[in-house]
Each structure stands twice: as structure tokens, then as C-alpha cells.
Amino acid sequence: xxxxxxxxxxxxxxxxxxxxxxxxxxxxxxxxxxxxxxxxxxxxxxxxxxxxxxxxxxxxxxxxxxxxxxxxxxxxxxxxxxxxxxxxxxxxxxxxxxxxxxxxxxxxxxxxxxxxxxxxxxxxxxxxxxxxxxxxxxxxxxxxxxxxxxxxxxxxxxxxxxxxxxxxxxxxxxxxxxxxxxxxxxxxxxxxxxxxxxxxxxxxxxxxxxxxxxxxxxxxxxxxxxxxxxxxxxxxxxxxxxxxx
Ligand SMILES: Nc1ncnc2c1ncn2[C@@H]1O[C@H](COP(=O)(O)OP(=O)(O)OP(=O)(O)O)[C@@H](O)[C@H]1O
Numbered sequence: 119x120x121x122x123x124x125x126x127x128x129x130x131x132x133x134x135x136x137x138x139x140x141x142x143x144x145x146x147x148x149x150x151x152x153x154x155x156x157x158x159x160x161x162x163x164x165x166x167x168x169x170x171x172x173x174x175x176x177x178x179x180x181x182x183x184x185x186x187x188x189x190x191x192x193x194x195x196x197x198x199x200x201x202x203x204x205x206x207x208x209x210x211x212x213x214x215x216x217x218x219x220x221x222x223x224x225x226x227x228x229x230x231x232x233x234x235x236x237x238x239x240x241x242x243x244x245x246x247x248x249x250x251x252x253x254x255x256x257x258x259x260x261x262x263x264x265x266x267x268x269x270x271x272x273x274x275x276x277x278x279x280x281x282x283x284x285x286x287x288x289x290x291x292x293x294x295x296x297x298x299x300x301x302x303x304x305x306x307x308x309x310x311x312x313x314x315x316x317x318x319x320x321x322x323x324x325x326x327x328x329x330x331x332x333x334x335x336x337x338x339x340x341x342x343x344x345x346x347x348x349x350x351x352x353x354x355x356x357x358x359x360x361x362x363x
Contacts, residue, residue: 121181122280122312123169125336130164140335141178146280151306151313153323156332157362161286162316165332170203170282171195171323172242183279200228204273204281204311208288208300210265212272213256219253222272228274234321243271247301263294267301274305281305283315287322299325320358324351331361349362 123146130139139161146152156162167173169180171187180187183202189193190198204225207209212221226236244250247267257265266286273281286302287295303325305311315326323329324347331339339357343350 120148121173122148122150122183123314124179124181125165126179126181128165128168128175128180130161130168130173132177138335139168139175142332142335142337143178144330144337144340146312146314149306149310149312150328151188151303151315151326153220153315153317153326153329154332155317155320155323155329155358155361160332161335162332164335166282166284166314166316169280170205173197200225201276202279204276206233206266206273206281206283206286208285210257210262210269210289212265212268216258217254217256218249218268221268222275225272225276240274243275247271253262255359260292262290263297266290266294266298269297270301270305274309274311277309277311279312281311281313283313285317285319286315287317287319292321295319296323316338320351320354324354329354331357331358333361350354 125145126143128139128142129137131137142165153164154162168175169182171190174188177360185198187198222240223236240253244253249264249267252260257268259267269295283302287298290298299322302313306313315324327342328342338361341353341357
């Protein structure tokens with residue numbers, strides 16, 4: 119199966135002395151949903167920043183959709199983020215001065231798509247995400263869960279090769295978090311979007327097909343979902359207790 123992400127023996131050393139990531143290797147197949155879990159300081163954000171081309175690795179190689187990202191110039195990296203990657207953040211990062219519709223349109227406008235095509239896509243996705251009534255409102259009037267649904271639509275509207283989600287449930291109560299994870303799982307299953315999600319939250323991680331555990335910049339374990347969700351959640355809780363011990 120084709121790999122959408124390949125991380126090969128990657129290290130990150132800050133200020134020539136502190137090794138935040140130590141020789142990490144893993145991959146994501148096309149259409150897979152992978153979660154990375156680890157305690158604060160384990161290197162999750164560092165890893166995500168390197169994969170998203172916002173930071174450079176000190177060693178090793180990262181391939182996204184067949185491109186070795188360290189070889190990209192700054193301009194190429196910016197274009198690469200614009201065309202290949204979708205981002206969902208803990209704090210939504212919606213633009214306050216734009217309506218929901220205008221927020222969602224930004225990545226498509228940057229790609230030069232025509233207004234009619236953009237509007238049609240937005241209407242369809244908004245219906246799927248039950249946000250049709252919110253499109254002409256400003257983000258400040260929306261709940262946290264609604265804002266995150268807007269952020270997900272904005273991230274997937276251009277069909278990215280890889281969706282990167284950084285603590286997508288971190289600012290939500292448990293009910294809203296569950297709904298957001300159900301939507302992310304649907305995005306993965308219905309649109310076959312490959313997802314890499316970083317999270318502290320074991321409920322959120324239980325929606326992934328595979329969970330990788332990070333500790334002190336190293337992969338210390340991983341589990342793969344087989345048939346039963348219940349068994350996966352129990353295994354997840356057990357591994358998490360071991361890793362955080
Ligand atoms: N710019 C930097 N300069 C020096 N050290 C850094 C820098 N950024 C991160 N670190 C260190 O690298 C390690 C990993 O940090 P990172 O932010 O990747 O962890 P994390 O798992 O994402 O944590 P959290 O869950 O709290 O966000 C930490 O010890 C952190 O202090």
C-alpha cells in the first residue's frame with residue numbers, strides 16, 4: 119500500500135545540545151488515521167512541526183506524498199503546505215473578521231479556484247457537518263465544537279494528501295470532543311483523508327486505526343486497531359498507563 123507519510127530515522131536537536139527527537143521512524147499508509155500520544159515534552163509538537171515543513175529535522179528524512187520535504191526551498195515548502203496539507207489546531211485559528219463561509223473559502227481562494235466552485239463545495243460540506251445555518255455568521259458567535267467543525271471543513275476542502283491535527287479536542291468539553299472525533303473519523307472513512315493527530319486524550323486517540331506512543335523523543339510502543347473498539351480502548355488505556363509510569 120502506498121505510504122502518504124514516511125518518517126525515517128528523524129532527529130531534532132535544539133540549540134546544538136537538546137535532543138527533542140531521537141531517531142524516529144514510522145509511516146502512514148494512504149487512508150490511514152494515526153494518533154501520536156505522549157506526555158507533555160515528549161516531542162509531539164516538534165515532530166508535527168517537522169512533518170508540516172514549519173521546522174527542519176536535524177537528521178533523517180521525511181517524505182510526504184513522495185516528496186522529501188527537507189529538499190524544498192522556503193517558497194516550495196509554502197506551496198507544499200498550501201496544496202498538500204490540511205491543518206486543524208486546538209484553538210481553531212479562525213479569522214475573526216471573516217464570516218464562517220469566508221474562513222472556509224481562504225485555502226480555495228489561495229489556490230485560485232473560482233467563486234462558484236468554492237461556494238458549491240462549501241454548501242455541500244456545511245450540510246454534511248450540520249453548519250448550513252452558521253455560514254454567514256462570524257466565528258465569535260459559534261460554540262467551540264462548531265468552530266472546530268468549521269476548522270475541519272477549511273482543512274479538508276482542498277482534499278489535502280495529509281490532514282495534520284494538533285490536539286483537536288484540547289479546548290472542548292467531553293461531549294463536543296466526542297462529536298469532533300466522530301466527524302474526523304467520518305472524514306477519514308468517507309473521504310479517505312489520511313490523518314495524523316497528536317493528542318493527550320485517550321478517547322480522541324481511540325478513533326484512530328493506529329496509536330504511536332512517544333516518550334522522551336522516542337517511539338516506545340504502538341498499537342493497531344483490529345476488530346473491536348472496546349478491546350482497542352482497553353489496550354490503549356493499559357499502554358498509556360505503562361508509557362506514563
Ligand atoms: N524551540 C525550542 N528550543 C529548545 N527546546 C525546545 C524548543 N521547542 C521544544 N523544545 C523542547 O523539546 C522537548 C519536546 O517539546 P515538544 O513541544 O515537542 O513536546 P510536546 O510533546 O509537544 O509537549 P506538549 O504536549 O506540552 O505540547 C521539550 O523538552 C521542549 O522543552
